Amino acid sequence: MSVKPEPASALFAGPFALATLSAPDGPAFPALVTPDGRALDLRHAFGDERLTVVDLLERWETALPRLRTLAADTGLPRTAVAELRVHAPVAPRQVFQSGANYRQHVIDLHVAHRAPGDDRPEEARRAEAAKIMDRRAAEDLPYVFIGLPSAITGPYDDVVLPAWAGQPDWELELAVVIGRPAHRVRVEDALDHVAGYTIANDLTDRATVFRRDMPQIGTDWLRSKNAPGFTPLGPWIVPAESVANPDDLRVTLRLNGETMQDESTADMIFDVARMVSYASQTARLLPGDLVLTGSPAGNGMHWGRLLRDGDVMEGTVTGLGVQRTRCVAEGAA
Structure with missing residues (x-):
């Protein structure tokens, strides 16, 4: 099941974007999508029936000029995206996730996750969290952990809420594609x-x-973040050359039409370049890998309203299109 994308979902910055699409009964294929909501099958354009988006990213320096030429050629056969299924735009080998990277978000979480016996007033706990954020910025220490590619799902697919998940929450993020x-x-x-x-x-x-x-072993990211479908991705990969400043984009999430998150990436403690550099100091980042840059304030814990069966989340980031996913309780899918 999936939420049907609206035509406006094709809008993004620049002359084209990359996608992974499929006909109703056909295999997925890499596509060049133009802002008018039409798609060009890149298997035919590149003469490779087994081509994937990762393949294109593996040869990005030579593929990008070819993609520019294809986008400008209006005579090539294209299909309306509305007639196709939109999958996650890329199947990464590695997913690097950033935690505690939006100042206000971290302060809100610090307050929401009150330790047992901590009866200090909210103002005191907010002040404590602000000092922690200032220290982290001064020490230049981002926080990165690993996610599972198997948690990724399409931008319009239903998200199954596992029966064991007691407090499922949203975290919309700008994702970097290597x-x-x-x-x-x-x-x-x-x-x-x-x-x-x-x-x-x-x-x-x-x-x-x-x-x-x-408690001494800390967080359990496997359990809390990596259920199947817990990372809706896409709809498009917009080339970096079409994004003027990734550190000044608006990240907005609406739940059933009500705005819950609405913040600029300028609120990130560590910018995109720093996050990519930091992750690369330990790991070797590969073409198609994702670096998630953290989520701004306004999650469910802040509002006292967690996800439940039937909720529809709509996420936008400036110039990157719209994703729209519906929550379905396990057993009702």
Whole structure:
């Protein structure tokens, strides 16, 4: 099941974007999508029936000029996106997730996750969290952990809420798509390794974030973030050359039409280049990999309203299109 995309969902910055699409009964294929909502099958354009978006990203330096030419050729046969199924735009080998990267969001979470016995007034706990954020920024220490590619789903697919998830929550994020291998790259060079950007909703079950049986071992990201479908992705990969400033984009999530998150990426403690550089200091980032950059204030814990059966989330990031997903309780899917 999926939520049918509206025609306006095709809108994005620049002359084209990448997608993974399929006909109702056909295999998925890489596509070039134009802002008028039409798609060109890139298997035929590149003469490779087994082509994937990762293949294009593996050869990004030579593929990008070819994609520009194809986008400008209005005589090529195209299909309306509305007639096709939209999948997650890329199947990454690795997913790097950023935690605690939006100042206001972290302060809100610090207040919401009050430790047992902490009876201080909210103002005191907010002040404490603000000092922690200031120290992290001064020490230049981002927080990155690993997600599972199997949690990724399409931008219009239903999201199944597992029966065990006591507090499922939303976290809309700007996602970076790697286009060149990156290992121990400098901040000044990091954006040279970015092919483009897309939208991710990094769902989290707040009830299982912390291991209550062994508090000393800390967070349990496997349990809380990696259920199948917990990372709706897309709809498009917009090339980096079409995004003027990734550190000044609006991240907006609406729940059943009501705005819950609405913040600029300018509120990030560590910008896109820093996040890519930091992740590359330990790991080797590969073409098609994702670096999720964190989520702004306004999640369900802040509002006291968690996800439930029938909810529809609509997420937008400036110039990257719209994703729209419906929540379905396990057993009702």
